[in-house]
Amino acid sequence: MGGVSVGARLRTMWLMFFMAGIGISVWAITVPYSKIKFDLSDGTLGLVLFAGGIGGLVGMPFAGMAIGRWGSRAVLIAVSTGVGVLLPFLVSAHSSVVFTALLFVYGTLFGALDIAINAQGAVVERMSGRLQMSGFHACYSLGSLAVAVASFLLLRLGVSYAGCALMNASAILLILTQSGFLVAHEADARAVGPRMALPNRATIVLGLCCFACFMTEGAATDWSTVFLRFSRAMPLASATLGYAAFAVATAGARLLGDRVAMWLGQAAVMRMGCAVAVAGFGLVIFVPFGWVGILGFGLVGLGTGNIAPLVLSAAARVPGMAANHSVPAVVGLGYAGFLVGPVVIGGVANGLGLGFALGLDAVLLGATFFAAEAVAG
Structure with missing residues:
Protein backbone atom coordinates (compact mmCIF):
# COMPACT_ATOMS: atom_id res chain seq x y z
CA MET A 1 0.00 0.00 0.00
CA VAL A 192 9.04 1.23 18.22
CA GLY A 193 11.04 1.31 21.43
CA PRO A 194 11.94 -0.78 24.51
CA ARG A 195 9.28 -3.20 25.71
CA MET A 196 8.68 -1.16 28.88
CA ALA A 197 9.55 2.38 29.98
CA LEU A 198 8.64 4.66 32.87
CA PRO A 199 6.94 7.93 31.87
CA ASN A 200 9.15 11.01 31.92
CA ARG A 201 8.18 14.43 33.29
CA ALA A 202 6.64 15.69 30.04
CA THR A 203 4.50 12.56 29.76
CA ILE A 204 3.25 12.95 33.34
CA VAL A 205 2.32 16.60 32.75
CA LEU A 206 0.35 15.65 29.63
CA GLY A 207 -1.24 12.76 31.51
CA LEU A 208 -2.44 15.07 34.28
CA CYS A 209 -3.93 17.41 31.66
CA CYS A 210 -5.70 14.41 30.15
CA PHE A 211 -6.86 13.40 33.66
CA ALA A 212 -8.53 16.81 34.14
CA CYS A 213 -10.15 16.68 30.69
CA PHE A 214 -11.48 13.13 31.01
CA MET A 215 -12.66 13.84 34.56
CA THR A 216 -14.71 16.71 33.16
CA GLU A 217 -16.20 14.43 30.52
CA GLY A 218 -17.10 11.91 33.20
CA ALA A 219 -18.59 14.63 35.40
CA ALA A 220 -20.75 15.94 32.55
CA THR A 221 -21.84 12.43 31.59
CA ASP A 222 -22.76 11.31 35.11
CA TRP A 223 -23.74 14.48 36.96
CA SER A 224 -25.03 17.19 34.59
CA THR A 225 -28.58 15.82 34.47
CA VAL A 226 -28.56 15.13 38.21
CA PHE A 227 -27.40 18.69 38.96
CA LEU A 228 -30.02 20.35 36.75
CA ARG A 229 -32.80 18.09 38.03
CA PHE A 230 -32.14 18.30 41.76
CA SER A 231 -30.12 21.50 42.23
CA ARG A 232 -32.03 23.62 39.69
CA ALA A 233 -35.43 21.86 39.94
CA MET A 234 -35.74 21.30 36.20
CA PRO A 235 -38.05 18.61 34.79
CA LEU A 236 -36.13 15.45 33.95
CA ALA A 237 -36.67 15.79 30.19
CA SER A 238 -35.29 19.34 30.26
CA ALA A 239 -32.44 18.41 32.62
CA THR A 240 -31.05 15.98 30.04
CA LEU A 241 -30.38 18.97 27.77
CA GLY A 242 -27.34 19.79 29.92
CA TYR A 243 -25.46 16.73 28.70
CA ALA A 244 -26.86 17.17 25.19
CA ALA A 245 -25.44 20.72 25.12
CA PHE A 246 -22.09 19.41 26.38
CA ALA A 247 -21.91 16.64 23.75
CA VAL A 248 -22.97 18.79 20.80
CA ALA A 249 -20.59 21.60 21.78
CA THR A 250 -17.74 19.09 22.16
CA ALA A 251 -18.32 17.72 18.65
CA GLY A 252 -18.62 21.23 17.20
CA ALA A 253 -15.39 22.39 18.85
CA ARG A 254 -13.53 19.39 17.45
CA LEU A 255 -14.78 19.93 13.92
CA LEU A 256 -13.11 23.35 13.90
CA GLY A 257 -10.31 22.60 16.35
CA ASP A 258 -7.48 21.76 13.94
CA ARG A 259 -7.93 24.90 11.86
CA VAL A 260 -8.12 27.12 14.93
CA ALA A 261 -5.03 25.48 16.45
CA MET A 262 -3.08 25.94 13.21
CA TRP A 263 -4.09 29.62 13.21
CA LEU A 264 -3.67 30.55 16.88
CA GLY A 265 -1.25 27.87 18.09
CA GLN A 266 -1.92 24.76 20.15
CA ALA A 267 -1.02 26.24 23.53
CA ALA A 268 -3.26 29.26 22.93
CA VAL A 269 -6.21 27.05 22.00
CA MET A 270 -5.71 24.97 25.13
CA ARG A 271 -5.60 28.08 27.34
CA MET A 272 -8.71 29.49 25.69
CA GLY A 273 -10.44 26.13 26.13
CA CYS A 274 -9.64 25.96 29.81
CA ALA A 275 -10.84 29.53 30.32
CA VAL A 276 -14.12 28.91 28.48
CA ALA A 277 -14.72 25.67 30.40
CA VAL A 278 -14.06 27.32 33.77
CA ALA A 279 -16.45 30.14 32.79
CA GLY A 280 -19.04 27.50 31.90
CA PHE A 281 -18.67 25.86 35.30
CA GLY A 282 -19.04 29.32 36.84
CA LEU A 283 -22.42 29.73 35.15
CA VAL A 284 -23.50 26.25 36.20
CA ILE A 285 -22.51 26.71 39.85
CA PHE A 286 -23.28 30.34 40.62
CA VAL A 287 -26.29 31.29 38.45
CA PRO A 288 -29.45 29.67 39.89
CA PHE A 289 -31.37 29.23 36.65
CA GLY A 290 -31.65 25.91 34.84
CA TRP A 291 -31.38 27.30 31.31
CA VAL A 292 -28.17 29.09 32.31
CA GLY A 293 -26.88 25.75 33.58
CA ILE A 294 -27.58 24.19 30.19
CA LEU A 295 -25.64 27.02 28.55
CA GLY A 296 -22.86 26.52 31.10
CA PHE A 297 -22.49 22.81 30.34
CA GLY A 298 -22.41 23.71 26.64
CA LEU A 299 -19.50 26.08 27.32
CA VAL A 300 -17.72 23.34 29.27
CA GLY A 301 -17.99 21.06 26.22
CA LEU A 302 -16.90 23.85 23.89
CA GLY A 303 -13.86 24.57 26.06
CA THR A 304 -12.70 21.02 26.74
CA GLY A 305 -13.52 19.57 23.30
CA ASN A 306 -10.06 20.21 21.88
CA ILE A 307 -7.96 19.66 25.00
CA ALA A 308 -7.81 15.87 24.75
CA PRO A 309 -6.96 15.82 21.01
CA LEU A 310 -4.19 18.39 21.56
CA VAL A 311 -2.82 16.43 24.52
CA LEU A 312 -2.90 13.10 22.66
CA SER A 313 -1.24 14.63 19.62
CA ALA A 314 1.52 15.99 21.88
CA ALA A 315 1.84 12.61 23.64
CA ALA A 316 2.92 10.98 20.39
CA ARG A 317 5.91 13.35 20.06
CA VAL A 318 7.23 13.54 23.64
CA PRO A 319 11.03 14.05 23.47
CA GLY A 320 13.03 11.12 24.73
CA MET A 321 10.16 8.63 24.87
CA ALA A 322 8.71 6.29 22.25
CA ALA A 323 5.09 6.92 21.31
CA ASN A 324 4.07 3.34 22.12
CA HIS A 325 4.92 4.14 25.76
CA SER A 326 3.99 7.82 26.06
CA VAL A 327 0.53 7.50 24.50
CA PRO A 328 -0.64 4.62 26.78
CA ALA A 329 0.70 6.49 29.83
CA VAL A 330 -1.17 9.68 28.94
CA VAL A 331 -4.41 7.92 27.98
CA GLY A 332 -4.15 5.71 31.07
CA LEU A 333 -4.05 8.75 33.35
CA GLY A 334 -6.98 10.17 31.40
CA TYR A 335 -8.98 6.98 31.91
CA ALA A 336 -8.22 7.19 35.62
CA GLY A 337 -9.80 10.64 35.64
CA PHE A 338 -12.88 9.34 33.82
CA LEU A 339 -13.19 6.45 36.29
CA VAL A 340 -12.47 8.00 39.67
CA GLY A 341 -13.49 11.60 38.95
CA PRO A 342 -17.27 11.07 38.97
CA VAL A 343 -16.92 8.88 42.08
CA VAL A 344 -14.95 11.59 43.90
CA ILE A 345 -17.49 14.20 42.80
CA GLY A 346 -20.26 12.04 44.25
CA GLY A 347 -18.44 11.64 47.56
CA VAL A 348 -17.70 15.35 47.89
CA ALA A 349 -21.25 16.25 46.84
CA ASN A 350 -22.63 14.02 49.57
CA GLY A 351 -21.01 16.21 52.21
CA LEU A 352 -20.54 19.63 50.64
CA GLY A 353 -23.03 19.78 47.77
CA LEU A 354 -22.82 19.01 44.07
CA GLY A 355 -22.05 22.61 43.14
CA PHE A 356 -18.95 22.59 45.36
CA ALA A 357 -17.88 19.23 43.90
CA LEU A 358 -18.18 20.49 40.32
CA GLY A 359 -16.11 23.48 41.40
CA LEU A 360 -13.21 21.14 42.15
CA ASP A 361 -13.32 20.04 38.50
CA ALA A 362 -13.19 23.70 37.47
CA VAL A 363 -10.11 24.18 39.68
CA LEU A 364 -8.35 21.30 37.90
CA LEU A 365 -9.11 22.84 34.53
CA GLY A 366 -7.79 26.16 35.85
CA ALA A 367 -4.53 24.43 36.77
CA THR A 368 -4.41 22.86 33.29
CA PHE A 369 -4.43 26.40 31.86
CA PHE A 370 -0.88 26.86 33.20
CA ALA A 371 0.35 23.61 31.61
CA ALA A 372 -0.70 24.59 28.09
CA GLU A 373 2.87 24.92 26.82
CA ALA A 374 3.13 21.13 27.12
CA VAL A 375 1.10 20.74 23.91
CA ALA A 376 3.04 23.29 21.84
CA GLY A 377 4.29 21.72 18.59
Missing part, protein backbone atom coordinates in the same frame (compact mmCIF):
# COMPACT_ATOMS: atom_id res chain seq x y z
CA GLY A 2 2.99 2.28 -0.46
CA GLY A 3 1.17 4.24 -3.17
CA VAL A 4 -1.76 5.17 -0.92
CA SER A 5 -2.27 8.93 -0.80
CA VAL A 6 -2.35 10.90 2.43
CA GLY A 7 -5.92 11.91 1.60
CA ALA A 8 -7.00 8.28 1.48
CA ARG A 9 -5.31 7.62 4.81
CA LEU A 10 -7.05 10.63 6.35
CA ARG A 11 -10.46 9.46 5.13
CA THR A 12 -9.75 6.02 6.55
CA MET A 13 -8.79 7.49 9.92
CA TRP A 14 -12.04 9.47 10.00
CA LEU A 15 -13.88 6.18 9.46
CA MET A 16 -11.85 4.41 12.16
CA PHE A 17 -12.59 7.07 14.76
CA PHE A 18 -16.26 6.99 13.72
CA MET A 19 -16.11 3.22 14.30
CA ALA A 20 -14.63 3.73 17.77
CA GLY A 21 -17.49 6.12 18.56
CA ILE A 22 -19.92 3.37 17.58
CA GLY A 23 -18.18 0.95 19.94
CA ILE A 24 -18.29 3.17 23.02
CA SER A 25 -21.84 4.39 22.39
CA VAL A 26 -23.22 0.86 22.02
CA TRP A 27 -21.65 0.04 25.38
CA ALA A 28 -23.43 3.02 26.92
CA ILE A 29 -26.77 1.93 25.46
CA THR A 30 -26.27 -1.68 26.57
CA VAL A 31 -25.74 -0.63 30.20
CA PRO A 32 -29.30 0.57 31.03
CA TYR A 33 -30.75 -2.40 29.13
CA SER A 34 -28.65 -4.78 31.27
CA LYS A 35 -29.62 -2.94 34.48
CA ILE A 36 -33.27 -3.66 33.71
CA LYS A 37 -32.60 -7.17 32.43
CA PHE A 38 -30.70 -8.29 35.54
CA ASP A 39 -32.60 -6.01 38.01
CA LEU A 40 -29.35 -4.42 39.23
CA SER A 41 -29.29 -1.77 41.94
CA ASP A 42 -27.39 1.46 41.28
CA GLY A 43 -24.58 0.32 43.57
CA THR A 44 -24.25 -3.06 41.87
CA LEU A 45 -24.37 -1.46 38.45
CA GLY A 46 -21.54 0.87 39.49
CA LEU A 47 -19.38 -2.15 40.39
CA VAL A 48 -20.25 -3.82 37.09
CA LEU A 49 -19.25 -0.71 35.14
CA PHE A 50 -16.04 -0.49 37.15
CA ALA A 51 -15.07 -3.87 35.67
CA GLY A 52 -15.17 -2.35 32.18
CA GLY A 53 -13.04 0.60 33.26
CA ILE A 54 -10.48 -1.62 34.95
CA GLY A 55 -10.34 -3.71 31.80
CA GLY A 56 -9.53 -0.57 29.83
CA LEU A 57 -6.64 0.27 32.14
CA VAL A 58 -5.34 -3.31 31.88
CA GLY A 59 -5.43 -3.29 28.08
CA MET A 60 -3.53 -0.05 27.55
CA PRO A 61 0.05 -0.98 28.51
CA PHE A 62 -0.22 -4.28 26.64
CA ALA A 63 -1.44 -2.37 23.59
CA GLY A 64 1.65 -0.17 23.79
CA MET A 65 3.95 -3.20 23.86
CA ALA A 66 2.01 -4.84 21.00
CA ILE A 67 2.29 -1.67 18.90
CA GLY A 68 6.04 -1.65 19.47
CA ARG A 69 6.25 -5.18 18.07
CA TRP A 70 3.55 -5.39 15.38
CA GLY A 71 2.61 -1.78 14.67
CA SER A 72 -0.52 0.27 15.36
CA ARG A 73 -2.37 -0.96 12.25
CA ALA A 74 -2.17 -4.64 13.23
CA VAL A 75 -3.24 -3.93 16.81
CA LEU A 76 -6.07 -1.65 15.67
CA ILE A 77 -7.44 -4.30 13.31
CA ALA A 78 -7.17 -7.09 15.89
CA VAL A 79 -8.83 -5.32 18.82
CA SER A 80 -11.50 -3.65 16.65
CA THR A 81 -12.46 -7.04 15.29
CA GLY A 82 -12.73 -8.29 18.86
CA VAL A 83 -14.96 -5.34 19.79
CA GLY A 84 -17.26 -5.98 16.83
CA VAL A 85 -17.53 -9.71 17.53
CA LEU A 86 -18.11 -9.26 21.27
CA LEU A 87 -20.91 -6.66 21.05
CA PRO A 88 -23.81 -9.09 20.38
CA PHE A 89 -22.62 -11.33 23.22
CA LEU A 90 -22.79 -8.42 25.67
CA VAL A 91 -26.50 -8.02 24.98
CA SER A 92 -27.22 -11.77 25.03
CA ALA A 93 -25.44 -12.53 28.35
CA HIS A 94 -27.68 -14.70 30.54
CA SER A 95 -26.44 -13.57 33.97
CA SER A 96 -24.95 -10.50 35.59
CA VAL A 97 -21.75 -12.44 36.33
CA VAL A 98 -21.29 -13.34 32.66
CA PHE A 99 -22.15 -9.78 31.66
CA THR A 100 -19.54 -8.39 34.07
CA ALA A 101 -16.88 -10.76 32.73
CA LEU A 102 -17.70 -9.84 29.14
CA LEU A 103 -17.68 -6.15 30.05
CA PHE A 104 -14.18 -6.57 31.50
CA VAL A 105 -13.01 -8.17 28.25
CA TYR A 106 -14.78 -5.52 26.21
CA GLY A 107 -13.16 -2.78 28.30
CA THR A 108 -9.75 -4.39 27.79
CA LEU A 109 -10.24 -4.49 24.03
CA PHE A 110 -11.56 -0.94 23.92
CA GLY A 111 -8.69 0.36 26.03
CA ALA A 112 -6.28 -1.22 23.56
CA LEU A 113 -8.33 0.22 20.69
CA ASP A 114 -8.06 3.69 22.21
CA ILE A 115 -4.26 3.42 22.28
CA ALA A 116 -3.93 1.91 18.81
CA ILE A 117 -6.26 4.34 17.08
CA ASN A 118 -4.58 7.39 18.62
CA ALA A 119 -1.13 6.00 17.78
CA GLN A 120 -2.19 5.41 14.16
CA GLY A 121 -3.85 8.82 14.07
CA ALA A 122 -0.64 10.48 15.25
CA VAL A 123 1.28 8.80 12.41
CA VAL A 124 -1.23 9.92 9.77
CA GLU A 125 -1.26 13.42 11.29
CA ARG A 126 2.52 13.57 10.99
CA MET A 127 2.39 12.38 7.39
CA SER A 128 -0.18 15.05 6.49
CA GLY A 129 2.06 17.85 7.79
CA ARG A 130 -0.74 19.57 9.74
CA LEU A 131 -2.92 19.07 12.81
CA GLN A 132 -5.63 16.44 12.37
CA MET A 133 -6.36 14.99 15.82
CA SER A 134 -9.31 17.25 16.70
CA GLY A 135 -10.98 16.29 13.42
CA PHE A 136 -10.39 12.62 14.18
CA HIS A 137 -11.99 12.97 17.60
CA ALA A 138 -14.89 14.90 16.07
CA CYS A 139 -15.60 11.77 14.00
CA TYR A 140 -15.52 9.77 17.25
CA SER A 141 -18.19 12.10 18.68
CA LEU A 142 -20.23 11.85 15.48
CA GLY A 143 -20.07 8.05 15.63
CA SER A 144 -21.45 8.12 19.16
CA LEU A 145 -24.20 10.52 18.13
CA ALA A 146 -25.11 8.39 15.09
CA VAL A 147 -25.53 5.30 17.25
CA ALA A 148 -27.69 7.18 19.77
CA VAL A 149 -30.01 8.46 17.02
CA ALA A 150 -30.08 5.17 15.08
CA SER A 151 -30.74 3.10 18.22
CA PHE A 152 -33.59 5.42 19.24
CA LEU A 153 -35.23 5.04 15.82
CA LEU A 154 -34.69 1.29 15.61
CA LEU A 155 -36.08 0.67 19.09
CA ARG A 156 -39.11 2.83 18.29
CA LEU A 157 -39.65 0.65 15.20
CA GLY A 158 -39.67 -2.46 17.39
CA VAL A 159 -36.14 -3.75 16.73
CA SER A 160 -34.75 -5.58 19.77
CA TYR A 161 -31.63 -4.52 21.68
CA ALA A 162 -29.94 -7.64 20.32
CA GLY A 163 -30.88 -6.60 16.80
CA CYS A 164 -29.47 -3.11 17.36
CA ALA A 165 -26.24 -4.55 18.75
CA LEU A 166 -25.92 -6.90 15.76
CA MET A 167 -26.39 -4.03 13.29
CA ASN A 168 -23.86 -1.86 15.09
CA ALA A 169 -21.38 -4.73 15.24
CA SER A 170 -21.86 -5.22 11.50
CA ALA A 171 -21.13 -1.52 10.95
CA ILE A 172 -17.86 -1.85 12.89
CA LEU A 173 -16.75 -4.89 10.90
CA LEU A 174 -17.79 -3.24 7.62
CA ILE A 175 -15.67 -0.17 8.37
CA LEU A 176 -12.72 -2.46 9.13
CA THR A 177 -12.72 -3.58 5.49
CA GLN A 178 -11.03 -0.23 4.78
CA SER A 179 -8.13 -0.96 7.13
CA GLY A 180 -5.81 -1.69 4.20
CA PHE A 181 -5.41 2.08 3.80
CA LEU A 182 -3.93 2.44 7.29
CA VAL A 183 -0.21 3.02 7.77
CA ALA A 184 1.84 -0.19 7.89
CA HIS A 185 4.33 -1.03 10.64
CA GLU A 186 7.33 0.04 8.57
CA ALA A 187 5.93 3.59 8.28
CA ASP A 188 5.21 4.01 11.98
CA ALA A 189 8.59 2.67 12.99
CA ARG A 190 9.04 5.74 15.17
CA ALA A 191 6.64 4.13 17.62
